[in-house]
Amino acid sequence: MAEKPIILGIETSCDETAVSLIQDDESNLPKILSNVISSQFNIHKEYGGVVPDLAARSHVEKIDIITKKAIKESGVGLDKVSAIAVTAGPGLIVCLTVGLNFGKAMAMSLDIPFIGVNHLEGHALSPKLHSKIEYPYLLLLISGGHSQYLSVNNLGNYKRLGTTIDDALGEAFDKTAKLLGIEFPGGPKLEKFSKKGDPNKYNLPKPIINKGGCNLSFAGLKTAILRITKKIKTDQEKFDLAASFQKTIEEILYIKTKKAFQEFQEIHSIENNNFIVAGGVAANEGIRNKLIKVSNENNFKCIFPDLRLCGDNAAMIAMVGLEKYKIKQFDSLDLPASPRLPLDENAKFLKGAGIKL
Ligand code: KG4
Ligand code: ZN
Numbered sequence: 001m002a003e004k005p006i007i008l009g010i011e012t013s014c015d016e017t018a019v020s021l022i023q024d025d026e027s028n029l030p031k032i033l034s035n036v037i038s039s040q041f042n043i044h045k046e047y048g049g050v051v052p053d054l055a056a057r058s059h060v061e062k063i064d065i066i067t068k069k070a071i072k073e074s075g076v077g078l079d080k081v082s083a084i085a086v087t088a089g090p091g092l093i094v095c096l097t098v099g100l101n102f103g104k105a106m107a108m109s110l111d112i113p114f115i116g117v118n119h120l121e122g123h124a125l126s127p128k129l130h131s132k133i134e135y136p137y138l139l140l141l142i143s144g145g146h147s148q149y150l151s152v153n154n155l156g157n158y159k160r161l162g163t164t165i166d167d168a169l170g171e172a173f174d175k176t177a178k179l180l181g182i183e184f185p186g187g188p189k190l191e192k193f194s195k196k197g198d199p200n201k202y203n204l205p206k207p208i209i210n211k212g213g214c215n216l217s218f219a220g221l222k223t224a225i226l227r228i229t230k231k232i233k234t235d236q237e238k239f240d241l242a243a244s245f246q247k248t249i250e251e252i253l254y255i256k257t258k259k260a261f262q263e264f265q266e267i268h269s270i271e272n273n274n275f276i277v278a279g280g281v282a283a284n285e286g287i288r289n290k291l292i293k294v295s296n297e298n299n300f301k302c303i304f305p306d307l308r309l310c311g312d313n314a315a316m317i318a319m320v321g322l323e324k325y326k327i328k329q330f331d332s333l334d335l336p337a338s339p340r341l342p343l344d345e346n347a348k349f350l351k352g353a354g355i356k357l
Pocket of ligand 1: 279280283311
């Protein structure tokens with residue numbers, strides 16, 4: 001029997017330098033051979049956000065070390081790698097370029113196929129790294145840069161059902177956390193704060209809750225929080241505000257997810273409806289519980305990627321690479337970085353595609 005293909009994935013779209021090797025096992029389920037992630041958390045925290053030039057410089061410094069480590073941990077020789085899959089967009093152009101150039105050079109020197117991957121497609125397929133999930137399924141992607149509902153119809157076939165019209169959800173968590181004096185990225189700590197507070201203390205707005213289908217909006221929430229933080233003095237008030245924010249987000253997602261279920265079912269009439277929640281914010285326990293509740297009530301099975309696969313990683317990029325490898329969908333070495341690449345019917349790797357996500 002021919003050996004199963006091994007894909008080396010590279011992710012450098014933002015502030016994680018990540019390399020992973022994956023291969024199908026005997027039952028054709030993907031197996032992660034290694035999954036190395038180096039976060040730049042310490043570099044950016046003093047600036048309250050990711051600084052593109054610093055991020056790119058750090059990718060340049062680390063990409064070879066992380067790649068060597070991933071190859072070593074996989075126990076596989078470089079000569080056994082079948083293809084190199086690299087995030088080509090969306091993301092920070094200076095960061096994407098580091099991974100792309102490194103991956104292209106590897107593919108060229110090893111004389112193996114090169115595959116450009118849409119980062120969002122990586123998140124969309126990440127649960128396939130540990131669960132056998134058939135297409136189509138509904139995806140909610142909630143990260144620092146994206147918040148959208150997508151119908152994942154097939155590999156390369158996505159329909160966007162709703163998206164944020166302003167801030168991403170992770171961004172809303174981080175900005176609120178900053179107003180409460182929590183350092184970047186504040187999402188996880190804000191969740192901890194919320195557990196010590198009264199969720200009914202502050203009545204916060206739920207922007208566009210009854211309009212815009214399953215589009216999302218969080219900017220108005222931030223403005224309301226800013227107004228309240230000017231008045232609060234005690235730690236308990238901070239905890240109460242965090243709890244009220246957490247509760248409001250859960251309620252927004254509950255209502256919008258119900259709408260997304262309806263839209264998904266208007267497109268697909270299938271027996272087993274799967275709902276995948278991916279991206280860094282999918283680690284939030286309160287959000288998880290609320291999304292499981294709304295799924296149970298509406299006959300959807302709610303699936304979360306393993307926690308280590310929720311945030312940015314290269315295993316999910318290798319996963320897309322593996323599916324593309326099987327259908328021989330390779331890219332040429334002049335593939336450009338596409339900083340604004342969306343994930344829907346119009347998604348194409350075009351230089352500066354100029355589409356707002
Ligand atoms: O997917 P991710 O690792 O990176 C990208 O943005 O692509 O997501 C990071 C985001 C940050 O905004 C972070 O604050 C948020 O996910 N996050 C959380 C939690 N863990 C991570 N937000 C709320 N609750 C959490 N437990
Ligand atoms: Zn991401």
